Amino acid sequence: xxxxxLSLDMAGTTIDEGGVVYELLSRCVADELGSxxxxxxxxxxxxxxxxEAIRGLLTTLGGDPARTEAVYAVFAAQLDEAxxxxxxxxxxxxxxxxxxxxxxxxxxxxxxxxxxxxxxxxLTKVGWEVGIDVDALATSExxxxxxPAPYLVFRTMELTGTRSVAEVLVAGxxxxxxxxxxxxxxxxxxxxxxxxxxxxxxxxxxxTHLVDSVADIPALLDAAGELSTx
Numbered sequence: 736x737x738x739x740x741l742s743l744d745m746a747g748t749t750i751d752e753g754g755v756v757y758e759l760l761s762r763c764v765a766d767e768l769g770s771x772x773x774x775x776x777x778x779x780x781x782x783x784x785x786x787e788a789i790r791g792l793l794t795t796l797g798g799d800p801a802r803t804e805a806v807y808a809v810f811a812a813q814l815d816e817a818x819x820x821x822x823x824x825x826x827x828x829x830x831x832x833x834x835x836x837x838x839x840x841x842x843x844x845x846x847x848x849x850x851x852x853x854x855x856x857x858l859t860k861v862g863w864e865v866g867i868d869v870d871a872l873a874t875s876e877x878x879x880x881x882x883p884a885p886y887l888v889f890r891t892m893e894l895t896g897t898r899s900v901a902e903v904l905v906a907g908x909x910x911x912x913x914x915x916x917x918x919x920x921x922x923x924x925x926x927x928x929x930x931x932x933x934x935x936x937x938x939x940x941x942x943t944h945l946v947d948s949v950a951d952i953p954a955l956l957d958a959a960g961e962l963s964t965x
Contacts, residue, residue, distance in 0.1 A: 738903070738961045743843065743949060744906065744908060744930075746823075746857065747929060751826050755817045759817060760792075764796070764798070767805075768797070776795055787848075811853070818856060827950065829950050836956075845873070846872075847874055854874050858872070870895050873890040884918065904924075909930065910937065917942075923944065926938070929947070
Protein backbone atom coordinates (compact mmCIF):
# COMPACT_ATOMS: atom_id res chain seq x y z
CA UNK A 736 0.00 0.00 0.00
CA UNK A 737 1.35 3.42 -0.97
CA UNK A 738 0.79 6.83 0.56
CA UNK A 739 -2.26 8.45 -1.03
CA UNK A 740 -2.76 11.48 1.24
CA LEU A 741 -0.51 14.18 2.64
CA SER A 742 -2.16 15.91 5.60
CA LEU A 743 -0.09 19.06 6.08
CA ASP A 744 -0.10 21.80 8.67
CA MET A 745 -0.25 25.28 7.13
CA ALA A 746 1.62 28.11 8.86
CA GLY A 747 5.25 27.28 9.61
CA THR A 748 5.09 24.04 7.65
CA THR A 749 3.74 24.84 4.20
CA ILE A 750 3.41 28.63 4.37
CA ASP A 751 6.04 31.02 5.69
CA GLU A 752 4.13 33.80 7.48
CA GLY A 753 7.09 34.97 9.51
CA GLY A 754 5.95 33.48 12.80
CA VAL A 755 3.64 36.45 13.39
CA VAL A 756 0.78 34.36 14.80
CA TYR A 757 2.59 33.41 18.01
CA GLU A 758 4.06 36.86 18.49
CA LEU A 759 0.54 38.32 18.38
CA LEU A 760 -0.97 35.55 20.48
CA SER A 761 1.62 36.09 23.18
CA ARG A 762 1.22 39.86 23.04
CA CYS A 763 -2.59 39.78 23.28
CA VAL A 764 -2.54 37.44 26.26
CA ALA A 765 0.21 39.50 27.89
CA ASP A 766 -1.83 42.68 27.42
CA GLU A 767 -4.79 40.97 29.09
CA LEU A 768 -2.69 39.73 32.01
CA GLY A 769 -0.49 42.80 32.38
CA SER A 770 2.62 40.62 32.32
CA UNK A 771 4.66 38.76 29.68
CA UNK A 772 3.90 35.20 28.58
CA UNK A 773 6.97 33.02 29.26
CA UNK A 774 8.21 31.19 26.17
CA UNK A 775 8.08 27.82 27.93
CA UNK A 776 4.41 28.39 28.79
CA UNK A 777 3.55 29.37 25.21
CA UNK A 778 5.42 26.49 23.58
CA UNK A 779 2.96 23.68 24.45
CA UNK A 780 0.18 25.63 22.73
CA UNK A 781 1.87 25.99 19.35
CA UNK A 782 0.00 24.16 16.61
CA UNK A 783 -3.29 24.15 18.52
CA UNK A 784 -6.61 25.92 17.99
CA UNK A 785 -6.01 29.57 18.81
CA UNK A 786 -9.09 29.92 21.03
CA GLU A 787 -7.99 26.84 22.98
CA ALA A 788 -4.50 28.31 23.24
CA ILE A 789 -5.75 31.61 24.66
CA ARG A 790 -7.99 29.84 27.18
CA GLY A 791 -5.14 27.57 28.22
CA LEU A 792 -2.69 30.42 28.63
CA LEU A 793 -5.12 32.51 30.66
CA THR A 794 -5.87 29.55 32.92
CA THR A 795 -2.22 28.64 33.40
CA LEU A 796 -1.10 32.18 34.08
CA GLY A 797 -3.84 33.10 36.53
CA GLY A 798 -6.07 35.06 34.17
CA ASP A 799 -9.81 34.75 33.72
CA PRO A 800 -10.68 32.08 31.13
CA ALA A 801 -14.09 33.75 30.76
CA ARG A 802 -12.17 36.48 28.91
CA THR A 803 -11.08 34.07 26.18
CA GLU A 804 -13.48 35.27 23.49
CA ALA A 805 -12.67 38.93 24.15
CA VAL A 806 -8.94 38.29 23.91
CA TYR A 807 -9.43 36.17 20.80
CA ALA A 808 -11.38 39.01 19.14
CA VAL A 809 -8.44 41.36 19.69
CA PHE A 810 -6.00 38.72 18.45
CA ALA A 811 -8.05 37.98 15.32
CA ALA A 812 -8.30 41.68 14.42
CA GLN A 813 -4.56 42.18 14.85
CA LEU A 814 -3.82 39.04 12.86
CA ASP A 815 -5.99 40.27 9.98
CA GLU A 816 -4.08 43.55 9.98
CA ALA A 817 -0.71 41.80 10.13
CA UNK A 818 -1.53 39.43 7.28
CA UNK A 819 -2.98 42.25 5.19
CA UNK A 820 0.30 44.15 5.53
CA UNK A 821 2.57 41.11 5.19
CA UNK A 822 3.45 38.92 2.26
CA UNK A 823 3.19 35.28 3.31
CA UNK A 824 4.83 32.90 0.86
CA UNK A 825 5.13 29.20 0.33
CA UNK A 826 8.43 27.88 1.61
CA UNK A 827 10.94 27.38 -1.23
CA UNK A 828 10.24 24.32 -3.34
CA UNK A 829 6.88 23.58 -1.71
CA UNK A 830 4.76 24.63 -4.70
CA UNK A 831 6.70 22.34 -7.00
CA UNK A 832 6.74 19.46 -4.50
CA UNK A 833 2.98 19.57 -3.97
CA UNK A 834 2.32 19.81 -7.70
CA UNK A 835 4.54 16.80 -8.39
CA UNK A 836 2.87 14.68 -5.72
CA UNK A 837 -0.62 15.53 -6.93
CA UNK A 838 0.45 14.73 -10.50
CA UNK A 839 1.53 11.32 -9.17
CA UNK A 840 -1.95 10.75 -7.75
CA UNK A 841 -1.30 11.73 -4.12
CA UNK A 842 -3.98 13.93 -2.58
CA UNK A 843 -2.81 16.90 -0.53
CA UNK A 844 -4.93 18.38 2.26
CA UNK A 845 -4.11 21.26 4.58
CA UNK A 846 -5.13 21.27 8.24
CA UNK A 847 -4.79 24.13 10.67
CA UNK A 848 -5.65 25.59 14.05
CA UNK A 849 -6.89 28.69 12.21
CA UNK A 850 -10.49 29.40 11.32
CA UNK A 851 -11.47 28.90 7.69
CA UNK A 852 -11.63 32.66 7.13
CA UNK A 853 -8.02 33.15 8.24
CA UNK A 854 -6.82 30.03 6.42
CA UNK A 855 -8.45 31.02 3.14
CA UNK A 856 -6.94 34.49 3.45
CA UNK A 857 -3.50 32.93 3.74
CA LEU A 858 -4.13 30.70 0.74
CA THR A 859 -5.19 33.69 -1.32
CA LYS A 860 -1.95 35.44 -0.37
CA VAL A 861 0.16 32.57 -1.70
CA GLY A 862 -1.97 32.06 -4.80
CA TRP A 863 -3.48 28.71 -3.88
CA GLU A 864 -7.11 27.61 -4.11
CA VAL A 865 -8.75 24.57 -2.55
CA GLY A 866 -9.82 22.17 -5.26
CA ILE A 867 -7.21 23.47 -7.70
CA ASP A 868 -3.84 23.59 -5.95
CA VAL A 869 -4.70 21.41 -2.93
CA ASP A 870 -7.49 18.91 -2.50
CA ALA A 871 -8.99 19.91 0.85
CA LEU A 872 -8.77 22.24 3.83
CA ALA A 873 -9.66 21.27 7.42
CA THR A 874 -9.92 24.16 9.89
CA SER A 875 -10.36 24.49 13.63
CA GLU A 876 -14.12 25.02 13.70
CA UNK A 877 -14.73 21.68 11.94
CA UNK A 878 -13.51 19.58 14.88
CA UNK A 879 -14.40 19.20 18.55
CA UNK A 880 -10.77 19.41 19.67
CA UNK A 881 -7.65 20.66 17.95
CA UNK A 882 -4.19 19.12 18.11
CA PRO A 883 -2.80 17.06 19.75
CA ALA A 884 -6.15 15.32 19.20
CA PRO A 885 -6.21 13.48 15.85
CA TYR A 886 -9.45 14.97 14.57
CA LEU A 887 -7.99 17.41 12.03
CA VAL A 888 -6.11 14.51 10.45
CA PHE A 889 -9.27 12.42 10.36
CA ARG A 890 -11.19 15.32 8.83
CA THR A 891 -8.67 15.59 5.99
CA MET A 892 -9.15 11.86 5.41
CA GLU A 893 -12.91 12.33 5.32
CA LEU A 894 -12.71 15.28 2.94
CA THR A 895 -10.48 13.37 0.51
CA GLY A 896 -12.16 9.97 0.80
CA THR A 897 -9.08 8.34 2.29
CA ARG A 898 -10.13 5.19 4.16
CA SER A 899 -6.94 3.94 5.82
CA VAL A 900 -4.42 5.71 8.05
CA ALA A 901 -1.86 3.39 6.46
CA GLU A 902 -2.13 5.63 3.40
CA VAL A 903 -1.56 8.91 5.27
CA LEU A 904 1.50 11.07 5.81
CA VAL A 905 1.09 13.83 8.41
CA ALA A 906 3.65 16.64 8.52
CA GLY A 907 4.00 19.67 10.77
CA UNK A 908 6.42 22.01 12.48
CA UNK A 909 5.33 21.59 16.12
CA UNK A 910 5.25 18.74 18.64
CA UNK A 911 1.45 19.02 18.69
CA UNK A 912 1.35 18.40 14.93
CA UNK A 913 3.39 15.25 15.42
CA UNK A 914 1.30 14.15 18.40
CA UNK A 915 -1.85 14.48 16.30
CA UNK A 916 -0.34 12.38 13.52
CA UNK A 917 0.76 9.75 16.01
CA UNK A 918 -2.66 9.71 17.71
CA UNK A 919 -4.27 9.25 14.30
CA UNK A 920 -2.04 6.26 13.57
CA UNK A 921 -0.67 7.78 10.37
CA UNK A 922 1.88 5.68 8.52
CA UNK A 923 4.31 8.57 8.28
CA UNK A 924 4.60 11.31 10.92
CA UNK A 925 7.08 13.88 9.65
CA UNK A 926 8.57 16.79 11.59
CA UNK A 927 9.40 19.80 9.44
CA UNK A 928 12.17 22.11 10.63
CA UNK A 929 10.83 25.37 9.19
CA UNK A 930 8.54 26.75 11.88
CA UNK A 931 7.77 27.13 15.56
CA UNK A 932 9.12 23.84 16.86
CA UNK A 933 12.83 23.56 17.59
CA UNK A 934 14.79 20.65 16.17
CA UNK A 935 15.21 19.36 19.72
CA UNK A 936 11.50 19.52 20.51
CA UNK A 937 10.60 17.79 17.26
CA UNK A 938 13.25 15.15 17.82
CA UNK A 939 11.88 14.36 21.27
CA UNK A 940 8.35 13.95 19.88
CA UNK A 941 7.26 10.65 18.37
CA UNK A 942 7.83 10.74 14.62
CA THR A 943 8.94 8.60 11.73
CA HIS A 944 11.07 11.21 9.94
CA LEU A 945 12.47 14.71 10.31
CA VAL A 946 13.04 16.84 7.20
CA ASP A 947 14.23 20.35 6.51
CA SER A 948 11.20 21.24 4.38
CA VAL A 949 7.96 19.94 2.91
CA ALA A 950 9.89 20.21 -0.35
CA ASP A 951 11.86 17.13 0.80
CA ILE A 952 8.80 14.90 1.11
CA PRO A 953 8.64 13.67 -2.52
CA ALA A 954 12.22 12.39 -2.26
CA LEU A 955 11.45 10.79 1.11
CA LEU A 956 8.46 8.91 -0.30
CA ASP A 957 10.29 7.96 -3.47
CA ALA A 958 13.22 6.54 -1.49
CA ALA A 959 10.78 4.55 0.66
CA GLY A 960 9.04 3.13 -2.41
CA GLU A 961 5.80 4.80 -1.33
CA LEU A 962 4.87 6.47 -4.59
CA SER A 963 2.71 4.52 -6.99
CA THR A 964 4.38 3.67 -10.27
CA UNK A 965 1.08 2.98 -12.06
